[in-house]
Amino acid sequence: MKKEYLMAPGPTPVPPEVLLEMSKPIFHHRTPRFRQVFGEFNEFLKIIFKTQNPVLTFASSGSGAMEASIINTLSPGDKAIVIIGGKFGERFSLICKAYGISTIDVELEWGTPVDPQHIAGLLKDNPDVKAVFSTLCETSSGIVTDIKALGEVVGRTDAILVTDAISGLGADDIRTDEWAVDITVGGSQKGLMLPPGLAFMTVSEKAKKMMRNSKCPKFYFNALKALKSVEGSDTPWTPAITLITGGKKALDIIVSEGIDNVIARHARLANATRVGVQALGLELFALAAPSNALTAVKVPENIDGLQFVKKIRDEIGITIAGGQAQVKGKIFRVAHLGYSVTYDVLIALSGIETVLKELGYDFKAGSSLQAAQQAFLQ
Amino acid sequence: MKKEYLMAPGPTPVPPEVLLEMSKPIFHHRTPRFRQVFGEFNEFLKIIFKTQNPVLTFASSGSGAMEASIINTLSPGDKAIVIIGGKFGERFSLICKAYGISTIDVELEWGTPVDPQHIAGLLKDNPDVKAVFSTLCETSSGIVTDIKALGEVVGRTDAILVTDAISGLGADDIRTDEWAVDITVGGSQKGLMLPPGLAFMTVSEKAKKMMRNSKCPKFYFNALKALKSVEGSDTPWTPAITLITGGKKALDIIVSEGIDNVIARHARLANATRVGVQALGLELFALAAPSNALTAVKVPENIDGLQFVKKIRDEIGITIAGGQAQVKGKIFRVAHLGYSVTYDVLIALSGIETVLKELGYDFKAGSSLQAAQQAFLQ
Numbered sequence: 068m069k070k071e072y073l074m075a076p077g078p079t080p081v082p083p084e085v086l087l088e089m090s091k092p093i094f095h096h097r098t099p100r101f102r103q104v105f106g107e108f109n110e111f112l113k114i115i116f117k118t119q120n121p122v123l124t125f126a127s128s129g130s131g132a133m134e135a136s137i138i139n140t141l142s143p144g145d146k147a148i149v150i151i152g153g154k155f156g157e158r159f160s161l162i163c164k165a166y167g168i169s170t171i172d173v174e175l176e177w178g179t180p181v182d183p184q185h186i187a188g189l190l191k192d193n194p195d196v197k198a199v200f201s202t203l204c205e206t207s208s209g210i211v212t213d214i215k216a217l218g219e220v221v222g223r224t225d226a227i228l229v230t231d232a233i234s235g236l237g238a239d240d241i242r243t244d245e246w247a248v249d250i251t252v253g254g255s256q257k258g259l260m261l262p263p264g265l266a267f268m269t270v271s272e273k274a275k276k277m278m279r280n281s282k283c284p285k286f287y288f289n290a291l292k293a294l295k296s297v298e299g300s301d302t303p304w305t306p307a308i309t310l311i312t313g314g315k316k317a318l319d320i321i322v323s324e325g326i327d328n329v330i331a332r333h334a335r336l337a338n339a340t341r342v343g344v345q346a347l348g349l350e351l352f353a354l355a356a357p358s359n360a361l362t363a364v365k366v367p368e369n370i371d372g373l374q375f376v377k378k379i380r381d382e383i384g385i386t387i388a389g390g391q392a393q394v395k396g397k398i399f400r401v402a403h404l405g406y407s408v409t410y411d412v413l414i415a416l417s418g419i420e421t422v423l424k425e426l427g428y429d430f431k432a433g434s435s436l437q438a439a440q441q442a443f444l445q
Numbered sequence: 446m447k448k449e450y451l452m453a454p455g456p457t458p459v460p461p462e463v464l465l466e467m468s469k470p471i472f473h474h475r476t477p478r479f480r481q482v483f484g485e486f487n488e489f490l491k492i493i494f495k496t497q498n499p500v501l502t503f504a505s506s507g508s509g510a511m512e513a514s515i516i517n518t519l520s521p522g523d524k525a526i527v528i529i530g531g532k533f534g535e536r537f538s539l540i541c542k543a544y545g546i547s548t549i550d551v552e553l554e555w556g557t558p559v560d561p562q563h564i565a566g567l568l569k570d571n572p573d574v575k576a577v578f579s580t581l582c583e584t585s586s587g588i589v590t591d592i593k594a595l596g597e598v599v600g601r602t603d604a605i606l607v608t609d610a611i612s613g614l615g616a617d618d619i620r621t622d623e624w625a626v627d628i629t630v631g632g633s634q635k636g637l638m639l640p641p642g643l644a645f646m647t648v649s650e651k652a653k654k655m656m657r658n659s660k661c662p663k664f665y666f667n668a669l670k671a672l673k674s675v676e677g678s679d680t681p682w683t684p685a686i687t688l689i690t691g692g693k694k695a696l697d698i699i700v701s702e703g704i705d706n707v708i709a710r711h712a713r714l715a716n717a718t719r720v721g722v723q724a725l726g727l728e729l730f731a732l733a734a735p736s737n738a739l740t741a742v743k744v745p746e747n748i749d750g751l752q753f754v755k756k757i758r759d760e761i762g763i764t765i766a767g768g769q770a771q772v773k774g775k776i777f778r779v780a781h782l783g784y785s786v787t788y789d790v791l792i793a794l795s796g797i798e799t800v801l802k803e804l805g806y807d808f809k810a811g812s813s814l815q816a817a818q819q820a821f822l823q
Contacts, residue, residue: 075473078686089687090468093640095453095764126642128504128682131665143662165664256683262471264504264642264685284521284662286543287509304506305634307642307685308456309467386473 074415075388076206076234076361078256078263079405081313082320085260089313096308097301104315106300111318115236115259115326116251118243118269123293125266126307129233129254131288132266134162136229136250139290140198140274142282143167147198148189148226150181153207154391155231159200166283171196177394178208178353178363183216190224197277198227203251204235207391209363209400210353211239215246222247227274233257233266237321238333238360238404249274255310258333258360260317260405264310270294333359336403336412339439343416344401346438347423347430352398361402363390370426372396378422385418409443452793453766454584454612454739456634456641457783459691460698463638467691474686475679482693484678489696493614493637493704494629496621496647501671503644504685507611507632509666510644512540514607514628517668518576518652520660521545525576526567526604528559531585532769533609537578544661549574555772556586556731556741561594568602575655576605581629582613585769587741587778588731589617593624600625605652611635611644615699616711616738616782627652633688636711636738638695638783642688648672711737714781714790717817721794722779724816725801725808730776739780741768748804750774756800763796787821 073080094100105124112122125131137159141147145168149160152175163170171189175181181201190196199221204211214230221228227249232241236251237258243251249271256263270278270290278291292303321329337359341351344364352363366372373396376389390398401415416435423430451458472478483502490500503509515537519525523546527538530553541548549567553559559579568574577599582589592608599606605627610619614629615636621629627649634641648656648668656669670681699707715737719729722742730741744750751774754767768776779793794813801808 071470071472073471073473077683078471078473081471086468086470090464092449092464093451093456093459094449095451095456096641098758098764126504126506127509127665128684130682131505134665162664165667166662254683256686262685262687263474263683264688284544286540287505287512288665289543304508305455305632305641306506307640307688308634309640309687310642310685380476386476 069384072385072411072414074402074411075386076257076400076402076404077254079260079402081262082260082317082406085313085317088316089309091312093308096306101308102300104312105306108311108315108318109297109300111315111322112267114322115318116243116253116269117241117245118251120244120269120271121294121297123268123270123290123297124302124306124311125288126264126304127266128263129252129266130158132252132254132268133158133231135288135290136252136268137162137168138166138281138283138285138288140227140277140281141166141168142280145197146171146193146195147200148173148186148196149200150186150202150212151175152179152181152202152210153177153205155206155233156200156202159231178210180210180356181212183213183220186217187220190220190226196226198229200229201231203230203232203241204239204358204360206234206361208353209358209361211235211356211358214241214248218246218248227277234360234404235358237329239358240330243269255314258405259314260320261310261314264307265314330359333403335443336407336409337362339412339442340401340403340415342442343412343435343439344419346434347420360404361400363398363400365398366396367428370428372399375399375422375426378425379418383418383421385415387415412439447762450763450789450792452780452789453764454635454778454780454782457638457780459640460638460695460784463691463695466694467687469690471686474684479686480678482690483684486689486693486696487675487678489693489700490645492700493696494621494631494647495619495623498622498647498649499672499675501646501648501668501675502680502684502689503666504642504682505644506641507630507644508536510630510632510646511536511609513666513668514630514646515540515546516544516659516661516663516666518605518655518659519544519546520658523575524549524571524573525578526551526564526574527578528564528580528590529553530557530559530580530588531555531583533584533611534580537609556588558588558734559590561591561598564595565598568598568604574604576607578607579609581608581610581619582617582736582738584612584739586731587736587739589613589734589736592619592626596624596626605655612738612782613736615707617736618708621647633692636783637692638698639688639692642685643692708737711781713821714785714787715740717790717820718779718781718793720820721790721813721817722797724812725798738782739778741776741778743776744774745806748806750777753777753800753804756803757796761796761799763793765793790817
């Protein structure tokens, strides 16, 4: 018998009670019944995004809301700063280019954080910059960005700050309003413990003002239309009903635990994971500012990183992620994200030890588990 | 005790075995396991759309694929013919305008069909038209368009024929390849018996050629990117995994019954519904070419159409749809779509009789049921 464990940074496991909620008979969305569910769902979202402003929900993957954050605020010919520390920062830049928006790409070595003062300097030298695009947790490297510091820098200018919090939301703190983030983008399949298919964005007053002048063409992802609908707990197009009914249940679980307790839990899991893999002599990839959502670990020399990830999935039953693009085969990424507790970290570490042993890597068996348990009991 | 019946033209009821499939533990999408499911899903889609060409799946509502059909083939300044017989034809025109595409709007009286020869004349007078947008079943009126005849007309020109088959697919016949439809658009929450959240589009060789020259900006709905991914049973962005695993189950049910048998079943249900309401002295709205997906019925004089729809939902437990826009309060729409059989028609008619009686409309009790049963037993 083999149990399956999903420990990749999205999709993440969905709690059984959420799966059961989604398996109830479907009902129509243009009804008081749906509006009630969606209204409550939207209030939960505000608590989790830490905003008083409306949060828009699109039926799409997270990339859809990333696109929405650009095409609703900017116009062709506008200039934007994009912080690129991995695949998802890069995506903002690609979307901008697709719409004729010129970008100042701030390319970081993967796994290292951005210096907010560098962004301040760029903003000073380029007063025509309309937006700064950042990533809370860069899923491809496991680094977390200091969004608070960026908010202080960008908030002093006329530019808006957009943060992709798709994989970080619910694991790393993001205080949308307090930190002056104008648009925080989220997705359903990460910390929110839902299947993929919903994407979110918050909209500050500053962002809303820019939206009125935006000249990028759009229809499905028209945010002003969605803002108008959400006032009446409605959506412009047919919503992904089951993901929202299940979503209400999932967000209820998060809000009942308390969003700050949820973040603290993720911090504990992340810390124990880091301590555990380091006890094996492994090196962390994003050491300078590791995210609470996932831990990226350098694959030891003489070990084939692709084989490692494949073996732990196919032989042990634990799905983790390998590296993408420039770090393909060089790192592996273990998520402790969403529906994840102490014991899941122990399972991950045990699986990692098992495959490392099989591949001939030398370490003292059980040392990662002991270290993690010590961290938990401290 | 009250049972709830969903008989609106989307979302439609989801079979319990599909709900259960979606409630299984989620798994990662960049795996052989997902690619196998998605590959089979895509083959089922080809059978249902009656095409040998690839069918693209987006995580979005149907409107997303409508937008994709436009922004991937046309460029700003292009000219298109849009057949508008209701809200969904109109949507094509609105999307075109949002992208700077000029439209020749062929506005029909709601509930009446388009004359294909009129389109032939327009194409002759406007040889620069790049695309003709049509609707298989216009959900807002219940009329079905003769797509075969349109295909003969448009197929002789350089223009592409795009058909919104969102509500018609699986109820009204659409032979994408045989009828020379270049792009057929579909959605999950109608005849395919799934929750909303997936949208589909077929791509002919002629459409694919146009895609290479299209200058509309796009990213999330980039069809050439999706075409490349779908070759490897993959998607450019995170797919709506549970809707696809459930979708494989739902499409399997359809393909096992046989797509032509499914369409014949819908024809029987639609016929019995029409015979039933006519036995009550009610008039059909889209008499000239009624769809198999839904039946639109004129609300009798002296009866408040909005109250009728509200009463049958809140008191009887049957969700049907009222009229939208110009026919608001003037028609009601009963769907017999997707997971729908003989007995569902009897339930709908019984509910309609009950509320009509309560509102003082005069008819012989049971006459609609008798007429429907006679139609079924013929």
